[in-house]
Amino acid sequence: MSRLSQVFVDLQSGKRKALIPYVVAGDPSPEGTVSLLHSLVDAGADILELGVPFSDPMSEGAVIQKGHERALANGMSLQRVLGMVAEFRKDNDRTPVVMMGYANPIERFGYETFASASADAGVDGLITVDLPPEEVDGVDGALKAVGLDNIFLISPTTPEPRVQKIVERARGFIYYVAVKGVTGSGQLDTDEVARSVSLIREKTTLPIAVGFGIKDAASASAVAASADAVVVGSALIAEMEQKAHSAEGLEEIQIHGAAVQLLQSIRAGVDSSPS
Amino acid sequence: MTSEVTPELFASVPDQDGRFGRFGGKFVAETLMSALADLEQLYAGLKDDEVFQREFDEDLAHYVGRPSPLYEASRLSDAIGGARILLKREDLNHTGAHKVNNTIGQALLAKYMGKKRVIAETGAGQHGVASATVAARLGLECHVFMGEEDILRQALNVYRMKLLGARVVSVTSGSRTLKDAMNEAMRDWVTNVDDTFYIIGTVAGPHPYPMLVRDFQSVIGREARAQSLTQCGKLPDALVACVGGGSNAIGLFHPFLQDEGVAMYGVEAGGKGLETGEHAAPLSVGSPGVLHGNRTYLMQDDDGQILETHSVSAGLDYPGVGPEHAWLKDIGRVQYVAANDDEALAAFHRLTRVEGIIPALETAHAMAHAEKLAASMSPEQHIVVNLSGRGDKDILTVAALDGIEV
Numbered sequence: 001m002s003r004l005s006q007v008f009v010d011l012q013s014g015k016r017k018a019l020i021p022y023v024v025a026g027d028p029s030p031e032g033t034v035s036l037l038h039s040l041v042d043a044g045a046d047i048l049e050l051g052v053p054f055s056d057p058m059s060e061g062a063v064i065q066k067g068h069e070r071a072l073a074n075g076m077s078l079q080r081v082l083g084m085v086a087e088f089r090k091d092n093d094r095t096p097v098v099m100m101g102y103a104n105p106i107e108r109f110g111y112e113t114f115a116s117a118s119a120d121a122g123v124d125g126l127i128t129v130d131l132p133p134e135e136v137d138g139v140d141g142a143l144k145a146v147g148l149d150n151i152f153l154i155s156p157t158t159p160e161p162r163v164q165k166i167v168e169r170a171r172g173f174i175y176y177v178a179v180k181g182v183t184g185s186g187q188l189d190t191d192e193v194a195r196s197v198s199l200i201r202e203k204t205t206l207p208i209a210v211g212f213g214i215k216d217a218a219s220a221s222a223v224a225a226s227a228d229a230v231v232v233g234s235a236l237i238a239e240m241e242q243k244a245h246s247a248e249g250l251e252e253i254q255i256h257g258a259a260v261q262l263l264q265s266i267r268a269g270v271d272s273s274p275s
Numbered sequence: 276m277t278s279e280v281t282p283e284l285f286a287s288v289p290d291q292d293g294r295f296g297r298f299g300g301k302f303v304a305e306t307l308m309s310a311l312a313d314l315e316q317l318y319a320g321l322k323d324d325e326v327f328q329r330e331f332d333e334d335l336a337h338y339v340g341r342p343s344p345l346y347e348a349s350r351l352s353d354a355i356g357g358a359r360i361l362l363k364r365e366d367l368n369h370t371g372a373h374k375v376n377n378t379i380g381q382a383l384l385a386k387y388m389g390k391k392r393v394i395a396e397t398g399a400g401q402h403g404v405a406s407a408t409v410a411a412r413l414g415l416e417c418h419v420f421m422g423e424e425d426i427l428r429q430a431l432n433v434y435r436m437k438l439l440g441a442r443v444v445s446v447t448s449g450s451r452t453l454k455d456a457m458n459e460a461m462r463d464w465v466t467n468v469d470d471t472f473y474i475i476g477t478v479a480g481p482h483p484y485p486m487l488v489r490d491f492q493s494v495i496g497r498e499a500r501a502q503s504l505t506q507c508g509k510l511p512d513a514l515v516a517c518v519g520g521g522s523n524a525i526g527l528f529h530p531f532l533q534d535e536g537v538a539m540y541g542v543e544a545g546g547k548g549l550e551t552g553e554h555a556a557p558l559s560v561g562s563p564g565v566l567h568g569n570r571t572y573l574m575q576d577d578d579g580q581i582l583e584t585h586s587v588s589a590g591l592d593y594p595g596v597g598p599e600h601a602w603l604k605d606i607g608r609v610q611y612v613a614a615n616d617d618e619a620l621a622a623f624h625r626l627t628r629v630e631g632i633i634p635a636l637e638t639a640h641a642m643a644h645a646e647k648l649a650a651s652m653s654p655e656q657h658i659v660v661n662l663s664g665r666g667d668k669d670i671l672t673v674a675a676l677d678g679i680e681v
Contacts, residue, residue, distance in 0.1 A: 054579075056458050057458075058567075062448075102565075104566060104581070131302065132308050155304070157308070158305060158309065177305065177306060
């Protein structure tokens with residue numbers, strides 16, 4: 001069984017929901033990313049979503065855009081992200097790592113080469129924002145061949161017949177984008193999320209993760225009432241950014257601490273969800 | 276690949292998936308997919324609809340002032356020697372550039388879709404002005420995204436847009452130019468997809484945009500073809516147009532693609548020289564990749580990060596290019612070349628002094644290549660250059676480069 005499936009099976013038997021933090025690889029520094037990932041797991045992460053920096057992150061709000069810019073300024077590349085996952089795997093063979101990014105770095109890498117390098121590094125799945133089902137065949141095929149999951153996105157604007165087509169191809173889990181908008185923006189309508197999640201659930205037995213617009217314990221708790229997993233990204237990065245600007249000469253571990261603290265409180269929110 | 280080129284081929288693209296050979300497509304977030312499908316469906320119904328086409332044609336005639344003249348630049352031809360040079364005067368359109376042909380068409384689509392808000396990206400500001408203009412005319416709310424750096428170098432167009440009632444949004448991410456303005460427009464669209472129509476200004480972006488914009492701009496080539504036959508008694512021997520995203524070029528080229536005897540040259544911004552890396556010439560020295568919703572030639576590094584571009588003209592300062600151009604390059608139908616900043620500036624001054632026509636800096640790139648080409652051809656031959664825009668907006672830039680304070 002894949003790491004992703006195993007996590008969801010384990011959670012279900014314990015009647016817990018999954019928590020998925022997102023950070024950008026190489027932000028705030030490439031040296032600190034692996035240790036940040038371990039800290040997030042210690043703070044209650046069940047799955048890690050690792051952002052692959054891109055020069056033109058079209059679906060990101062201002063907070064995550066800056067994360068991508070910092071990471072690139074730090075000399076990050078897709079190759080280095082894979083190196084970080086391999087490094088993380090030396091001490092953790094249990095927590096799934098899903099990479100999230102944009103098509104062009106993968107195109108440049110070459111689909112097959114990328115898929116096998118990802119498998120070798122210990123990556124479990126891939127979310128590519130600008131590869132909708134119509135454009136994903138090449139990457140999806142290459143990932144499938146090495147046993148990795150391409151994670152499909154469904155949004156509030158996805159019509160029902162299209163939801164059906166997407167779930168038929170999906171593996172690992174479904175990622176429901178909770179708001180029309182970029183990451184970290186928008187007002188979360190948890191009733192709407194619950195309705196959409198239950199519509200998707202009628203069509204698939206795959207776990208459903210919800211992301212975009214979840215900022216704190218309360219919103220995480222509300223979403224966890226219907227979803228199987230809650231994704232939180234911008235809020236963690238904003239917290240680290242604020243911490244980094246709060247004082248001169250902070251150690252990176254202190255900056256990580258801000259994200260860890262928020263994730264712990266979100267963990268508590270998810271665990272107290274009324275579902 | 277050139278052996279497979281048949282007349283039917285040009286009518287066959289894009290295919291139903293929005294592909295021009297291996298280029299094009301719909302590389303966007305899931306949230307936008309249904310909006311693109313709606314647009315595609317609407318346009319499929321209107322494309323050959325008489326009422327829609329009549330409305331479009333009437334707007335072009337009475338609001339834009341079409342047809343634009345095909346003017347023979349005799350004094351320039353005399354100065355250079357070789358082939359006759361004719362200028363397709365898109366600079367005489369309302370708002371001063373070819374951009375308005377497309378914004379008229381897309382604004383009509385917005386009206387048919389009942390959208391109350393339009394957004395646009397702009398580099399030099401010509402597409403922003405053309406969008407703000409049609410929005411004012413139709414009473415639509417208009418937001419124009421423009422890179423911070425372009426706002427500085429195109430202050431006049433920024434004020435024009437504001438006069439027209441548009442909100443100009445300064446984009447401070449990335450390289451702060453056209454590509455980042457397009458990112459930001461996409462972000463706005465994904466956020467306001469229910470009530471907003473995105474008027475893309477060039478033949479790039481996700482399907483169906485490259486096709487829509489091409490169809491609306493093809494009026495340039497249709498007119499030029501008929502005018503050439505009337506005025507010169509034959510088709511042109513060559514066409515020349517500048518290429519940033521490539522909308523004025525595709526507009527001129529497309530109606531001639533099946534005419535085998537017509538050579539075509541797309542002129543990219545060579546910036547400080549292709550060998551310096553400081554340019555905006557993805558077709559000349561780039562490689563295929565995915566950006567802004569389509570697969571095309573890009574300026575990128577080995578990691579697939581998009582590179583910053585340089586051009587004296589804000590409108591050509593873009594690291595990608597329309598997917599149909601990428602395909603036309605691959606099949607060998609169009610030759611893509613580059614003119615650098617200095618060559619464009621020299622051509623700007625020459626046209627201004629010899630013909631009394633001040634071209635946009637973008638257009639000056641096409642002029643620079645046309646001069647070289649004409650010199651290598653015979654007096655029985657003629658070239659049509661797309662004079663895509665007028666240069667009023669660039670006067671302060673040129674003055675600064677010449678060390679003159681206005």
